[in-house]
Amino acid sequence: MDKHARVVVIGGGIVGVSTLYHLVKKGWSDVVLVERKELTSGSTWHAAGLLPLFNMSYSVGQIHKYSVALYKALQEETGQDVGLRQVGNIRLATNSDRLDEYRQYASVARTIGVRVEFLTPEQVLEIWPLAVKDGLVGAIRHPDDGYIQPADLTQALAKGARAGGGRIYRQTTVLGIDQMRNDEWCVRTDKGDITCEHVVAATGSFARRTGAMIGIDVPVVPVEHQFIVTEPHPEIVSRHEQDLPEMGVLRESDDSWYMREERGGLLLGPYEAGAPACYVDGPTQDSEYELFPEDIDRLMPHIESAIRRVPIFGEAGVKEVYNGAIAYTPDGSPIVGPAWGKRNFWLNEGHSFGITAAGGAGWQLAEWIVEGEPTIDMLGVDPRRFGDYASKAYLQKKNEEAYANVFVIHYPDEERPAARPLRTAPCYDRMQKLGAVFGQKFGWERPNWFAPEGVPQEDHWSFRRSKWFEHVGNECRHVAEHAGLLDMTAFAKARVSGPGAEAFLDRLVANRLPRKVGRISLCHALAPRGGVHSEFTILREAPDSFYLVSAGAFQRLDHDWIFRQLPRDGSVQFENLTSALGVLVVAGPRSRDLLARVCSASLASENFPWLTAQDSTVGLAPARLLRVNFVGELGWEIHHGIEYQNHIFDALMEAGADLELRPFGIRAMDSMRVEKSYRLVGTEMSIEYAALESGLDRFVHPGKGDFVGRDGLLAWQKRGFANRFVTLEVQVTTDADPLGNNPLYLDGALVGRSTSGNYGFRLEKSLALGMVRPDLAEPGVHLEIEVLGERFPATVLQESPYDPQNLKLKG
Numbered sequence: 148m149d150k151h152a153r154v155v156v157i158g159g160g161i162v163g164v165s166t167l168y169h170l171v172k173k174g175w176s177d178v179v180l181v182e183r184k185e186l187t188s189g190s191t192w193h194a195a196g197l198l199p200l201f202n203m204s205y206s207v208g209q210i211h212k213y214s215v216a217l218y219k220a221l222q223e224e225t226g227q228d229v230g231l232r233q234v235g236n237i238r239l240a241t242n243s244d245r246l247d248e249y250r251q252y253a254s255v256a257r258t259i260g261v262r263v264e265f266l267t268p269e270q271v272l273e274i275w276p277l278a279v280k281d282g283l284v285g286a287i288r289h290p291d292d293g294y295i296q297p298a299d300l301t302q303a304l305a306k307g308a309r310a311g312g313g314r315i316y317r318q319t320t321v322l323g324i325d326q327m328r329n330d331e332w333c334v335r336t337d338k339g340d341i342t343c344e345h346v347v348a349a350t351g352s353f354a355r356r357t358g359a360m361i362g363i364d365v366p367v368v369p370v371e372h373q374f375i376v377t378e379p380h381p382e383i384v385s386r387h388e389q390d391l392p393e394m395g396v397l398r399e400s401d402d403s404w405y406m407r408e409e410r411g412g413l414l415l416g417p418y419e420a421g422a423p424a425c426y427v428d429g430p431t432q433d434s435e436y437e438l439f440p441e442d443i444d445r446l447m448p449h450i451e452s453a454i455r456r457v458p459i460f461g462e463a464g465v466k467e468v469y470n471g472a473i474a475y476t477p478d479g480s481p482i483v484g485p486a487w488g489k490r491n492f493w494l495n496e497g498h499s500f501g502i503t504a505a506g507g508a509g510w511q512l513a514e515w516i517v518e519g520e521p522t523i524d525m526l527g528v529d530p531r532r533f534g535d536y537a538s539k540a541y542l543q544k545k546n547e548e549a550y551a552n553v554f555v556i557h558y559p560d561e562e563r564p565a566a567r568p569l570r571t572a573p574c575y576d577r578m579q580k581l582g583a584v585f586g587q588k589f590g591w592e593r594p595n596w597f598a599p600e601g602v603p604q605e606d607h608w609s610f611r612r613s614k615w616f617e618h619v620g621n622e623c624r625h626v627a628e629h630a631g632l633l634d635m636t637a638f639a640k641a642r643v644s645g646p647g648a649e650a651f652l653d654r655l656v657a658n659r660l661p662r663k664v665g666r667i668s669l670c671h672a673l674a675p676r677g678g679v680h681s682e683f684t685i686l687r688e689a690p691d692s693f694y695l696v697s698a699g700a701f702q703r704l705d706h707d708w709i710f711r712q713l714p715r716d717g718s719v720q721f722e723n724l725t726s727a728l729g730v731l732v733v734a735g736p737r738s739r740d741l742l743a744r745v746c747s748a749s750l751a752s753e754n755f756p757w758l759t760a761q762d763s764t765v766g767l768a769p770a771r772l773l774r775v776n777f778v779g780e781l782g783w784e785i786h787h788g789i790e791y792q793n794h795i796f797d798a799l800m801e802a803g804a805d806l807e808l809r810p811f812g813i814r815a816m817d818s819m820r821v822e823k824s825y826r827l828v829g830t831e832m833s834i835e836y837a838a839l840e841s842g843l844d845r846f847v848h849p850g851k852g853d854f855v856g857r858d859g860l861l862a863w864q865k866r867g868f869a870n871r872f873v874t875l876e877v878q879v880t881t882d883a884d885p886l887g888n889n890p891l892y893l894d895g896a897l898v899g900r901s902t903s904g905n906y907g908f909r910l911e912k913s914l915a916l917g918m919v920r921p922d923l924a925e926p927g928v929h930l931e932i933e934v935l936g937e938r939f940p941a942t943v944l945q946e947s948p949y950d951p952q953n954l955k956l957k958g
């Protein structure tokens with residue numbers, strides 16, 4: 148066996164083999180895969196082989212699209228039959244919300260170039276004559292969707308990888324993994340050690356065990372999944388004899404199951420409530436081609452539903468039931484990318500649709516390893532989107548929920564209840580008493596909106612303006628006219644200090660660092676090619692110490708990015724302060740009067756200008772005030788030791804009673820940030836758009852000296868930009884606003900996509916942020932935008948349409 152390789156991939160399921168294949172295709176032939184038993188002997192062999200293109204996520208949608216195209220070409224490349232059957236896939240709808248979901252999905256599909264068509268119930272029957280149309284209101288169909296033979300596909304990828312020099316060692320178990328002084332890894336197997344530059348873990352149900360070998364808690368716990376295969380049925384056999392086309396895959400979304408033909412019979416796969424987490428501590432050492440005992444009782448409601456929709460299903464005898472482990476993460480998407488806090492260790496784990504995702508995930512991971520970054524924005528699958536809060540106990544609850552929710556309607560404002568509340572700011576109970584309806588981000592509970600007296604304190608989700616719309620509107624107007632209080636404790640906070648801190652941060656970000664102590668700058672850390680990786684608000688708190696604030700959801704991602712660039716000579720120290728500090732935001736024209744009553748600092752603009760910070764007290768508590776906010780009003784963020792939060796909260800509420808201080812939530816904040824054209828990482832800013840395409844000209848200074856991403860950005864600029872950031876007013880909408888991922892058209896041609904949208908209550912306009920062809924980015928240009936299947940006129944506005952001069956912020 149090899150003693151050294153450039154990359155060792157652990158795991159010979161579809162995902163590991165695809166990663167090996169793509170590394171070879173990128174020109175790295177010195178790559179090795181080790182598998183403890185036989186290829187596909189984990190989850191891969193028993194998969195139903197479906198390749199659903201449907202996915203609400205922009206990242207995962209692109210990954211799936213690539214996979215299907217690859218699998219189609221693979222047979223020709225390798226000569227290995229992969230059993231690909233592009234028979235199409237119909238997803239049924241029995242209610243109008245489901246149709247809205249399909250309409251929103253169709254927008255995502257159009258922006259990434261996936262073919263999808265809408266069907267009437269009658270058209271469904273033309274394709275699936277053995278179904279009945281009771282209760283149907285419509286359906287969508289993916290003509291390019293279908294299924295494949297997972298084991299044959301794995302063998303084809305293995306053949307392709309071997310042809311390019313990749314080596315595969317079966318019956319070889321990884322027992323330990325150590326990082327050596329020179330940063331290389333030593334992968335210890337029962338057949339000897341292999342040293343290598345990079346390790347990829349693609350170990351399916353063993354993911355947590357593999358993670359433990361390097362001291363990380365991989366957020367994967369599998370869940371049991373079953374499917375039933377029937378004996379042949381005469382009607383299907385007769386269709387075959389008549390050479391009629393295969394009916395394709397049928398998905399009853401509202402009853403949570405899929406069905407397709409299988410050898411003259413039918414295959415039914417339900418996603419049932421109550422499916423238990425499994426292999427919580429990993430499979431046994433002997434586990435191979437392992438299945439669990441069937442549990443038909445759990446499937447009964449779905450079997451009954453399947454019989455109602457396809458009556459012949461009830462007439463065919465059950466031939467086999469498969470009950471196997473399917474890897475899950477709390478949000479149901481895989482984890483593909485770097486292991487946090489480790490150099491050159493990569494995860495391709497947590498795949499619940501691994502047959503579908505393997506091609507794209509292997510492709511993007513190989514790009515990342517070889518080129519230093521992927522080409523698709525991978526935030527939706529990045530391993531660092533979860534944090535320490537994702538303990539084993541949390542994962543069991545959350546992953547069972549994710550499994551049971553595969554087919555639920557994925558509302559844009561959906562908040563799932565399992566494993567909550569978990570991380571709560573001290574003011575949680577106070578906010579709850581004031582009517583807060585909470586959402587969850589990175590484990591934190593955050594008020595999304597506040598139910599006024601008499602309104603039930605419960606959420607209501609929709610693709611259209613929901614029941615909370617009116618109340619959020621009132622919150623926005625209240626902030627604009629009086630004063631509002633927002634809990635932003637979930638922010639990621641950190642300190643970077645030491646003699647090398649300034650030089651280090653200067654190289655990390657594209658903006659100039661604040662020169663004077665007490666000054667604040669908005670700074671972007673670019674990815675190597677010049678897109679945006681992270682956004683930090685940076686305060687210089689001392690000559691050699693900086694305080695960094697970034698989005699709560701990206702705490703692990705942002706802090707890991709810093710870790711990767713940190714010099715190793717001890718000249719720079721990094722401290723994560725997220726859980727130690729709370730943040731309360733006071734915003735609105737009366738916020739100065741309010742703070743003046745409780746705070747020791749002088750708040751007049753000449754003493755406390757915009758983009759500066761001061762240490763002060765609020766009530767009796769020490770606190771730091773930053774004159775910034777995300778809603779475009781006069782306001783301050785109050786950063787404080789977490790133990791002082793309730794004291795500060797009470798001091799503010801008491802002092803603010805006659806100033807009409809009221810709490811507001813994240814949904815109001817988002818509406819107001821769209822009115823200010825403030826970009827977010829993951830939507831308006833990403834590695835797929837150059838920082839200058841995102842309109843960050845004011846914050847990016849290629850002339851300041853070298854920084855990460857500078858050369859990449861300049862090279863991109865030379866090649867020419869394909870996009871430009873815009874803010875759009877959407878006209879004549881009545882009950883729905885853009886949600887992001889809406890296609891933008893000019894004379895019927897696709898010219899861009901919206902990245903976010905919202906109703907702007909202060910402007911009384913429906914708004915979208917987005918990316919369009921640069922020549923169309925001028926204010927006044929008229930385009931069209933698709934919102935839930937309808938096209939509306941959309942006009943490019945001047946940036947920051949609410950208070951474009953920032954007079955309120957600076958006042």
Ligand SMILES: Cc1cc2nc3c(=O)[nH]c(=O)nc-3n(C[C@H](O)[C@H](O)[C@H](O)COP(=O)(O)OP(=O)(O)OC[C@H]3O[C@@H](n4cnc5c(N)ncnc54)[C@H](O)[C@@H]3O)c2cc1C
Pocket residue numbers: 157158159160161162163181182183184185186187188189190191192193194195196197198319320321322349350351352353357371372373374469470471472473474495496497498499500501502503504
């Ligand atoms: C009943 C069922 C039906 C499914 N149907 C579909 C479907 O229709 N479409 C779809 O897309 N997905 C489907 N899936 C999911 C799919 O099976 C998985 O997502 C996919 O197989 C995951 O592949 P993998 O390579 O990540 O994991 P695995 O196939 O489990 O491979 C991991 C490999 O790593 C090896 N390994 C682990 N630890 C070590 C070690 N220390 N040393 C060496 N080797 C190690 C294991 O032996 C194993 O072979 C289904 C799953 C189930 C249970």
